[in-house]
Amino acid sequence: MATEHESAKYHVTGEAIYVDDMQVSEQLLYGKVVYSPHAHARILSYDINKALTIDGVHAILTYKDIPGENQMGPVFHDEVVLAEDEVIFIGQAIFLIAAENKDIAEEAAKTIIIKYEVLPHVVTMEDAMKSGRLVQPQRKIENGNVDAARQEAANILNGELKTGAQEQWYLETQVALAHPGEGQELKVYSSTQHPSETQALIAEVLDIHKMEVEVEIRRMGGAFGGKETQANHTAIWASLLAVKTGKPVKICLGRDDDQIMTGKRHRFLMRYEAGFTDDGLITYMDVEQNADAGSSTDLSMAILERAMMHAENAYYVPNIRIIGNAWFTNLPSNTAFRGFGGPQGMVVIEEIIDRIARKLGKDARELRKLNFYGIDERNEAPYGQIVENTLLHTLYDQLLETSEYEKRREEINAFNAENEFIKRGMALSPVKFGISFTTSLLNQAGALAHIYKDGSVLINHGGTEMGQGLHTKIKDLAADELGLDPEQVKVNATSTAKVPNTSATAASAGADLNGMAVKNALDKLKRRIANSICDDFNKESTVQSKPEEIEFKGGKVFDSSNTDRSMDFAESIMKAYLNQVSLSATGYYKTPDIHFDREIGKGQPYYYYAYSMAVTEVEVDTLTGHYTNIRTDILHDVGNSLNTRVDIGQIEGGYIQGVGWCTTEECKWDKNGNLLNYSPDTYKIPNIQDIPKDFRINLLEGHPNGAKTIRRSKAVGEPPLMGALSCWLAIKDAVSAAGNHQIEPDFSLPATNEVILLSLDKIHRKLKSSE
Amino acid sequence: MSTNNQITFVLNDELVNLNFSDQFGETPITTVLNYLRSRPGYAGSKEGCAEGDCGACTVVIGSLSDGQISYTAIDACLVFLPMLHGKQLLTVEHLGNSSHLHPVQSAMVETDGSQCGYCTPGFVMSLLALYKNYNNPSREVINDALTGNLCRCTGYRSIAEAAAISCANDGQDQFTARESDTAKLLASIDSSSIYIDTKKHVYFRPESLAETLDIKKEYPNILVINGATDIALRVTKLKEHLPEILDLGNVAELKEVKESEGAIHIGAGVVLEHMKTLVQDQFPALYDMLAVFGSKQIRELATLGGNIGSASPIGDIPPVLMAYNALIVLVGSDGERVIPMREFITGYRKTQQANDEIIKSVTLPLAEDNCKVQSYKISKRKDLDISTVSGGFSVTLGQDGQVTDVCLAYGGMADQIKRAAKTEAALIGKPWNRDSIEAATNLIDEDFKPISDARAEAEGRTVMARNLLMKFWSDTI
Ligand SMILES: Cc1cc2nc3c(=O)[nH]c(=O)nc-3n(C[C@H](O)[C@H](O)[C@H](O)COP(=O)(O)OP(=O)(O)OC[C@H]3O[C@@H](n4cnc5c(N)ncnc54)[C@H](O)[C@@H]3O)c2cc1C
Ligand code: FES
């Protein structure tokens, strides 16, 4: 089944309502956050009195005005809501202003005087690692015996690889609207991926019960992980101002403020060593992953954990040691971003294989195949889970064929032989992505389904809609379960008042978890309806219909062994109502059979794996460093797709977002800790001209999920992003062609045109000096 | 000129008179986007950046000329309200609704062109302009029309497909049906000069050059704007007040284009999208540069005079004008004077323009047959990006194949657009071959000491500058 996005018609007409679009009473105040211009400083004194006298300013808050805890760290409580006497990154909130319009708020902000004593700070990865300051203790995952394998290795290779930060760049910046009600009541519309946590933190900061706070979100204008924890901040600030002023308050961060104040995908600096046989089989790998956590922990440990658990990506490495460090820097706390450490984890082994191939003079795809996880053997992941039902070999065989890899490789070689300044490159890269929150208890979800007397159905569930099509999938699923058309079902805005204590919509698990919870609720309702109509059917009759034989299909409810006994769905609902049957039910689901012991780094953290494979071909102008994506082929495993249109959209969009991380999206800081690329003027996400000239996406057919997920589907949100590593590797391949594949290009990620040109410059100099 | 303090435009199909004397509400520097979003029922247009880079705010402007309405997509976040005077402003709300979709909207639904939907109204409006102007556009035209719209969700393929599907016809729609009524409404608006004087702002939008020069004389420090694509950011980003503005957008003389023997004269007020078509055949290097200049939405607003007048070290047009040895025509209270582009810029955002002058036009002489001209732009993203390093190069070869004249004008390498003087000198008299080029590229390091910034490090810039010379050579042999 493939329906359009449930909100598509509202999107294209501008009717879709986002938080910033909501019509609010004339009392609405605009919130503004005054933040630190220093990466590290002591606040010596400040003066807000003048600002307070400006006409139209309703409140200016400092940390002293916080009724509850001055804390908004989601997992570890190491992040203040408003700075007290010290600021630890540029963009850290110090004061909150509520004013009648944005201009007044700006004016007030300019009037506030703060005196600082500037203190030493840490901005670069190198300095962070030298400082020795980790945000949480080091982590380790180990399997086999690396030291013994090193002794026996035929070949050893080592290196260092840096990957850059990436800004989520959701089109809709962080936004929240807090509406005070009676007593302590507060209703907050927040563009958040995690309403329950937003609610919990607001309650803690205000020192009120969670029952007083309702957080609601209809849809986000993109999130990509950036609103998993850091949407909390804006929501908390708006709530503080709303409670203080007694008026609705909206905070919508301007683009520059959003980029300056919020965290990004973690920068990593990786050091690695690997041993391999003369055939290119990897015998051991020793990796140290250093992540830039920023100034507090946020989700860094979970992200690092995922990076560590994806260090071997699709390959079996018998002896492996992965050390993970999350370092403190004086930057905004880095946070979730689609892939959640996975991309950084995987890129190292992809680089290792690429280097081995160059050393051995082989096509890297052969070595990838050689090192893939086996089916029945060579299938234990470093953390002890057995990689079952791997689809790597299936994907590889199909994709190699459909992408015409061999033929194109020859064409590329011929092209490169004839062209000096333009070079082509191509690469294949696999993705094996573990599905489940690695903090096992988070793998739970709730739902609340109502059927109204007219037979229309309203579904509430704990997942949030950020464009990924979750509500579309849920709506289709619910309709199908009840035998209705999707038009008869509506998915409600997500609200903490409807479904409590939910997990974030993250880890690609939205449909897996919430789909099951919704099904559970609907199963209950169907049973009740079945009982109710059997009572009716069976009344004054000797033929007895059995509730378990009642089916819901084609808008009808009927006895499958006696199809004359049938009625319209709406009629069955009215009957149930008249029979005094509850037409509202909750649903619940938790993922079975998963566990992980962090202390020893072992367990069964993932319910299953999702697989993908991509081949990308690029053309690089070696004089400008500009590259063109000539063709990309992706073959992707979504099990039985819940909605092929939504899934293909996720794959395309995820790949392009990954390409941005790999190519043009660069975050740089000056030595004072100022982000230099703080607006789209200098921060460049892909645009329409950057997509592959020929973009071929296929879903792997005939492979339902081996795990018992909803309709045997697989998660699709994150895995496609990492297919973009094929683009990074293809660019590297083109650069390598300039040195006839004899010289290992000096490379980092993103491969901006500057990186490409400097790498080529080195190759040319090496070629010259060896002439 | 009388103070009218009022502008008139057509919002969708309704005539709107906006008065600026009110103490609250709109000012002359309120952007069209903020104006729309502050009105009930107009939240469809989104703000994604407030600087012209994302297109979420795209609206379509209908302009009347010769009884016909032409439609262009622009970024509402960069346009000040008085610039709307005499125009039609079309917003997404007017295109269709969820029960009656416009063809571009239904195509977007059909191809899954939206995911989160936040970029979508902007794309839809860009598509509307495409729909009205092209029948069966090529993929190149589609990409060009959508370069100014960022989407973080879809990966664009579906949106390009929506463009192809919906624009495969002659662009008839409800606007066509109403066109004559709208034209009448627009024609009813007095399009002469506008003079707004509130307590906080004066804003002039004169219709003639004479008036312009008078105002310039009377207000020596007045801020001149034309497309305002540079200046609007001082309002949206730096939150400046800009108390005095002289808007050249309605001065007919500045939009004139003339051809003479061996040259074309382009008015400073010509927008770059129009200029692109003017230079396509005879000045290919300029065309190439304009093809990667900003986005279509930007080029529909930005003017030639604005690009030269901002005298930015990374402005894209001046290096190419230098390569073509163009002439800048200035006009002031004492009349006109002509300065070669190669001498016009004198320092960081400094030019030879006097305080009472404005740029009137640019004279572009045709390149001689033995002169080769090329332009290059290296930017982090190929399209809709500011140059990291750019080049406008020309070389003239004598009959013996030796270099008789060469101009290597670089952007992004110094605090102003600058020629590589030593490199040029080294090439004079040399044969145009690889050895000469390789020897000359070493001098780039002596010509420039570039800075490191958000776009690139100094080392990277130097490599780029050297490479561009090599590229110029390889493209001209
Ligand atoms: C998203 C975006 C993308 C951009 N991309 C590019 C790009 O690719 N390449 C590039 O070079 N620039 C780019 N720019 C910068 C800008 O668009 C150009 O410089 C543009 O040509 C300015 O023209 P304007 O008419 O909008 O100028 P305005 O903003 O109106 O004015 C700019 C300056 O020129 C002066 N000026 C205007 N007209 C005259 C005149 N007739 N005589 C004397 N002085 C005058 C003004 O006083 C002001 O100082 C971009 C800007 C944005 C917002
Ligand atoms: S809001 Fe981004 S271009 Fe106008």
Ligand code: FES
């Ligand atoms: S659909 Fe989300 S940004 Fe385009």
